[in-house]
Amino acid sequence: MPLPQFNNRPVRSHKRSRFDVVIVILLALGIFAEATANAQAGGVIGATSDVNIRACATLDCQVIGSAALGDSIEITGDIVDGFYPVRWYGREGFVFALYVTPPGEAPTFIEGDDSCNRVALVFNIGIGEEPSQSIVDTLVETKTPATMFPMGWWAAAYPDYLTQLDDAGFVIGTHGDQQLFLTTLSDEAIAEDISNSVSAIEAVIDRDIDQYFTPYAADTDLRVQAIVSSLGLLPVGWHVSANDYGPAATEAGVYDRVTDNVYPGAIIEMHLDGPATEQSTALALPRVIEDLQEDGYEFVTVPELTLPCVV
Known part of the structure; x- marks a missing residue:
């Protein structure tokens, strides 16, 4: 039985060399400084x-x-x-x-239009524990859209799981390659980590990734966002976190953090490979989906959430 498709994105040709070329140009020509000069x-x-x-x-x-x-x-x-x-x-x-x-700024997307009750689930992937199958099953069975942000090392370690996510039609962005605090790195090291992640993910899904990025441990600043943007990726953040990445995460904690803090336009950040995922997020997710839908919320992808509400 074919899996439901959660977005209408075209399947693009696999062109990993595009990012490799972009990185070389950025570093060789000093595009980060040039972008600032152009913006003036x-x-x-x-x-x-x-x-x-x-x-x-x-x-x-x-x-x-x-x-x-x-x-x-x-x-x-x-x-x-x-x-x-x-x-x-x-x-x-x-x-x-x-x-x-504009001059002196860098793009980042943290929340959508609040004039309609849309929310987006995002899953940052790369903690390193065994990924949850029950979370994927819940999303597929309930036909709930979600946006996935795997790390590059994780894509190489779990290619079958990532292929399953892509085959189901989930939007696939990047969470970087390694567990690095980007604000502590040089421009070149940031660009290299992101480039490596894109190459690793695209090698598995055999297409261009969707052009969205989340930083490891939410570690970002204006400089990181500017570098990410100049690579053709939209930096994504959030105000609602399930706080489910550690061993102390519980079902009740995940449910309460999400439902107590959700609002129209919210991005809800979760994980599916944490040490307590099966005892926390995997159990809370069906209730979160059902109860938010009963409250009038519609689940959409991050690309959909970036667009204005349709009146």
Whole structure:
């Protein structure tokens, strides 16, 4: 019986060399410093490989152009309905603000539009214990979307499990390669770790990863976010954590932390390979899903949560 598909993403061709080339260019040309210099004259496209320029500030408006990762673009006004008004090669238009970096800033996505009751489950993977099959079974059986963030080393260690996640249609981002505190590393070391993770994950799923990143131990800052963005990945954070990564995690603790703190637009962070996962998150998850749905919440993927609510 085929597994349900949780998103309509196209299956892209496997192009691991794209990231290897990007890393070489970033380091050889000093793109991190260059991005800052470019931003002084306007914005820079980041956190994605390319972004559409539209004739008006809605996602269904006519596309009049496409700007690539690292392109400079002039921001001509304040955000309108989630879009920056821009000027690009003499053309006036609008670009989704999440992918335009103004001077002195870096993109990060922590929560969605709060005008509708959408929430997103994310699972950071790479603690190192045996991954939970019951969590995947719950998500599949209840047809609940989720966004997975495996580490690169973990992808190599558990290829069959990662393939199962991808075959089920879950969005697959990256949680970095090794358990490193990125804020303590050099620019080059950060870029290398992320590049290695992408290569390892793509080697298993045989396609480009989805362009989203979560930092190990939530360790991030403006510099890390800028580097991640310049690699074409959107940094993702959260305000609601199940706090389920350690041996003391319990079913009641996970359930209470999520249901007591959830709100419209929330990203809910969980793990599926912790030392107490089967006694905590695996047991709490069915109740979390059922009770939040009864309260009117809709589960969506992170890519879906980045978009405005549809009225």
